[in-house]
Amino acid sequence: MAWYSKAITEKKQQKNTLWVKCKQCGSHIWQDEWDNNLNVCPNCNFHGSISAHQRAELLFDDGTFYEMFTDISPVDSLNFKDLKGSYKDKIEENKKKTGISESVVSGRGQISGIPAVASIMDFRFLGGSLGSGTGEKILQAANFAYDNHLPYIVFSASGGARMQEGVLSLMQMAKTCAGVARLNKKDIPFISVLTNPTTGGVTASYAMMGDLNIAEPGAVIGFAGRRVIEQTIGEKLPEDFQTAEYLLEHGFIDAIVNRKDLKEYLSKVLSYYNR
Numbered sequence: 001m002a003w004y005s006k007a008i009t010e011k012k013q014q015k016n017t018l019w020v021k022c023k024q025c026g027s028h029i030w031q032d033e034w035d036n037n038l039n040v041c042p043n044c045n046f047h048g049s050i051s052a053h054q055r056a057e058l059l060f061d062d063g064t065f066y067e068m069f070t071d072i073s074p075v076d077s078l079n080f081k082d083l084k085g086s087y088k089d090k091i092e093e094n095k096k097k098t099g100i101s102e103s104v105v106s107g108r109g110q111i112s113g114i115p116a117v118a119s120i121m122d123f124r125f126l127g128g129s130l131g132s133g134t135g136e137k138i139l140q141a142a143n144f145a146y147d148n149h150l151p152y153i154v155f156s157a158s159g160g161a162r163m164q165e166g167v168l169s170l171m172q173m174a175k176t177c178a179g180v181a182r183l184n185k186k187d188i189p190f191i192s193v194l195t196n197p198t199t200g201g202v203t204a205s206y207a208m209m210g211d212l213n214i215a216e217p218g219a220v221i222g223f224a225g226r227r228v229i230e231q232t233i234g235e236k237l238p239e240d241f242q243t244a245e246y247l248l249e250h251g252f253i254d255a256i257v258n259r260k261d262l263k264e265y266l267s268k269v270l271s272y273y274n275r
Contacts, residue, residue, distance in 0.1 A: 118153045130173070152188065159200060216262075
């Protein structure tokens with residue numbers, strides 16, 4: 001299938017380097033070891049980024065994932081330009097670089113035999129920013145889950161709202177929240193998985209609305225940046241502030257799950273809802 005081919009291509013591209021440097025502990029890890037460990041550092045358990053198609057490959061049963069809404073892509077409604085060029089050019093550049101049409105991939109498939117719908121954000125596409133196309137794909141996937149009475153899972157990885165779209169981007173916060181909130185009318189589970197990083201308008205909207213909110217270890221999760229908060233309140237924040245571990249300790253998320261255990265964990269959760 002097309003999505004599987006993209007995942008294989010992305011892995012081959014990674015093979016062009018011999019080793020990877022961990023962004024957290026600075027360890028140098030052989031590329032093969034990094035790949036085999038699902039882009040997780042074997043020394044400090046830092047969870048590196050993976051593409052939307054790679055995550056779909058890890059999550060869904062072989063041959064069951066079908067990508068939907070591939071015709072939805074960003075629209076340059078404001079004819080935005082800055083010193084680095086036009087938004088329209090950036091869109092095309094990111095499409096070519098990532099092989100996807102927006103910062104999220106939505107689709108349906110089976111997780112350990114249980115049908116489910118998922119939207120998976122991809123940080124490679126404009127920093128996983130929330131644009132009008134992103135919001136539309138998340139909403140349409142929520143509507144599909146609602147119409148077909150299927151559990152809905154969203155994997156967030158984002159720097160926040162997309163500034164090139166102005167208020168149109170901010171409107172996606174309300175739109176996506178309305179879409180996932182409607183699932184409650186049919187008691188359809190909405191599961192939010194927060195990965196590194198999940199920040200800004202995404203955190204302030206659908207990412208924290210799950211019936212179950214879980215995160216990968218060490219994920220940075222927050223709204224405003226650390227320095228902005230420190231300057232505003234005039235205090236030094238704890239070293240682990242805005243990490244998944246800090247949020248779990250303070251009751252903002254329900255669990256932290258290692259990437260290698262995520263499919264099994266979600267399978268158990270879905271089997272409970274699927275009774």
